[in-house]
Amino acid sequence: MKIEIEHELARQLVEAKYRLNGLPEHGMTWEQKQINHLMAVAPENWVGIALKRLKPAYAGNPNAELRAEVVTLYHKISKRGIAIDRKELARLIEEYTEKLRQDPFSEKLYKTLDWLKRVKVGADGKLRTELKPYHSITGRTGLMGTTPVNGFKVFRQALISAPKDNTTLSVDYTACEAGILAALSGDPKLKDDYANSDDLYETIANHLRNQGEEQLERKQAKTLFLTSIYGAKPNTIALKLKLSETDTERLQKQVMDYYTVAFTWLQERTIESYRSKLITSDSWQIHVSPDVRPTQIRNWPIQMMGMEIINSACLQADQKMLKVVGVVHDCIYIECRNENVEEETAALQKAMTQASRQQLDGFVLKTSVDFTTHC
Secondary structure (H helix, E strand, O other), X not given: OHHHHHHHHHHHHHHHHOOOOXXXXXXXXXXXXXXXXXXXXXXXXXHHHHHHHHHHHOOOOOOHHHHXXXXXXXXXXXXXXXXXXXXXXHHHHHHHHHHHHHOOOOHHHHHHHHHHHOOOOOOOOEEOOOEEOOOOOOOOOEEOOOOOOOOOHHHHHHHEOOOOOEEEEEEEEOOHHHHHHHHHHOOHHHHHHHHHOOOHHHHHHHHHHHOOOOOOOHHHHHHHHHHHHOXXXXXXXXXXXXXXXXXXXXXXXXXXXXXXXXXXXXXXXXXXXXXXXXXXXXXXXXXXXXXXXXXXXXXXXHHHHHHHHHHHHHHHHHHOOOEEEEEEOOEEEEEEEHHHHHHHHHHHHHHHHXXXXXXXXXXXXXXXXXXXXXX
């Protein structure tokens, strides 16, 4: 009953702004269609949990309406689902069952087969995963169950399909965490490298090679940079890079010295978060207790901003009448008619670009087409 009451309060909040006045759907604005959908939403647990977490922390917050719109949109996306090739799914299950018979003690094979068996496809050939907006501590959307876009990416090309004469595709933000850090910190070198290089992590690897670090590859440079911005120690990073702790410590110092403004900002932001006991974004906030680890605090502002950007991008894509069928971290999946692929891909990338520009005070995150399948 409590969940139903909270859901009803959220519905009234949005309805107060966008009165329907008996309009037929074809005559409604986008906002009115949103509230029309919200009115039809059953008070399911995932909706109730999201609203329950929002209510006490954001009573009277001016962005409550935005969050209600996001909850509504993600519910709509959850119900659409992604088309799956059921024959290919059955074939893969059979293939990995046989592999496991031949190697019954393989943990990797066991996990893969378990994942494949948990991909549940409806009678219409759609896999539906409940998106839980504002589920994590940073406001990031949580995913219930398992999907081919939230597990073994190697299976996407085989499993993800599209309805007849349609295409399913996804667009991802490129090096999202690095771009957000560049914008938030204002580091001129990082901003320039992100905006003007084809591959930021190859640029970092080249910089380190110029310093005499010939053995470092692009993948290692990416790991080094990302783990460093989240405060990992050299001994932890060394295991990932498969290098000595001494070499890793030297490499980490070179990266931190090169992007000194960004790493100084991370340190100062962490100290300020402990002092103020709060981290805030446009529509979210986190209480910082004394027992929270510094590595967590360094991560939170970047992830919170990523949440704001992807939510804004999804809302703008929906306003453009794009059929969003999936959201995974910094990646958006849409379904469209084959003849409209170029037009709708461009529209999605424009929405994602605009969302980053709005949230990052003019700085733009780059996007790339991550996946495409036709039928």
